[in-house]
Amino acid sequence: MSAELALRGLVLGRGEVAVLAGVDLTVAPGEVVALVGPSGCGKSTLLDVAAGLVPPDAGEVRLDGGPAPDRPGRLALMPQGDSLLPWRTLADNVAVGARLAGVPDAAARAREAVTRYGLAGFEDHYPHALSGGMRQRAALARTALAGRPVWLLDEPFGALDALTRAELHAEVADVWARLRPTVLLVTHDPDEAAVLADRVLVSGPRPMGRLVEVAVPEARPRTPAARAAVREHVMDALRAQHAVGRTA
Ligand SMILES: Nc1ncnc2c1ncn2[C@@H]1O[C@H](COP(=O)(O)OP(=O)(O)OP(=O)(O)O)[C@@H](O)[C@H]1O
Ligand SMILES: [Mg+2]
Structure with a gap:
């Protein structure tokens, strides 16, 4: 039931504020991609655009190589907060x-x-x-x-205590292995990305533009050492992106 999700050159301003400044990303069929970035950098906005709730000023959302609006009923959005x-x-x-x-x-x-x-x-x-x-x-x-073949998840584990979160990570990883959805997972937590994602994309501060990719070498479930290494790479990318944001 998988599908490819591709976001191409997405640009969006909210009033005077540039939120998305040319975002490109692709999630392959059945792949789990985590998007990590600082608060306010545009992650929820990106998911709203990907879900078709907010039209971009420029760029497009594509599903399986065609425009997403021509393929209704393929996406599920779990919004941030209580829905x-x-x-x-x-x-x-x-x-x-x-x-x-x-x-x-x-x-x-x-x-x-x-x-x-x-x-x-x-x-x-x-x-x-x-x-x-x-x-x-x-x-x-x-x-x-x-x-739905494509899941857009906005901080889905944000309100959970540490133990419940770890249990649910394992449960969800099983569900994903069975159903093979294409997942774009927004999270604040580098360790969560290291547990669940096949690939991690790191954003700098708003506006969200070029994303830095952190590869995840091992298949799930990952050893603690592999997780720690990915977590460190994500932290390094966040620090580097933060520095770029400050000098831009
Ligand atoms: N409906 C809106 N109208 C105007 N500005 C908005 C709207 N929604 C979001 N913004 C602005 O867009 C920017 C990005 O917000 P967004 O919610 O996408 O950030 P985020 O990365 O999801 O943050 P967090 O990690 O805190 O959830 C913020 O500066 C926010 O104030
Ligand atoms: Mg958000």
Whole structure:
């Protein structure tokens, strides 16, 4: 179910502020690419443009070699922050993406996913009665269940404690190995990128322009030593990009 996602020469200003200044990136079918960069550099904006929610001033989003608007229903976006519907139960929230995508047995599959994502017993709770981490796990389950070939994930693990985050990383890596989605994962956390990504792209401060690539040598799951090495390379790239941003 994989697809290639290509962002070509994306430029976007918000009022007087340049946010995207010529961003190019490609995520190959089934590849997991992490995008790391400082707060405010334009990561969420880039995902909004990639998802077709915000038209760019210049450049284009392509899916499988064609313009993305000609290929509707191929992308799932998990936005930053809380995106559950407050008037729906947890189980209904998890099912909603699958229902919209016409997945058969959406309700039954949602109940299975609720258990897989560690939320059993909370099916009938409304979002206000769940913790931030639980809401985030539900949003991730919803994205997985929607069955789209390209996943755009904006800080999907940001609200989780360290132990839950590590458990969910392992769970999600299994899901990805099974479904092979094309994933663009925005994260603040170099270690998370080192655990989950096939490749890491590092942005400097706003406006986001040329991205520096950090290759990840080993297949998942990675040894602690391999993770530490990738983490250091990402940190070096962040420092170097920060220095370029200051002198630009
Ligand atoms: N709707 C909007 N209108 C005007 N400016 C905006 C809008 N959305 C974002 N911006 C500006 O665009 C810039 C990039 O914001 P964005 O949310 O993409 O950053 P980010 O890299 O996702 O940051 P964070 O890591 O904190 O989530 C910021 O300066 C922000 O103020
Ligand atoms: Mg953001």
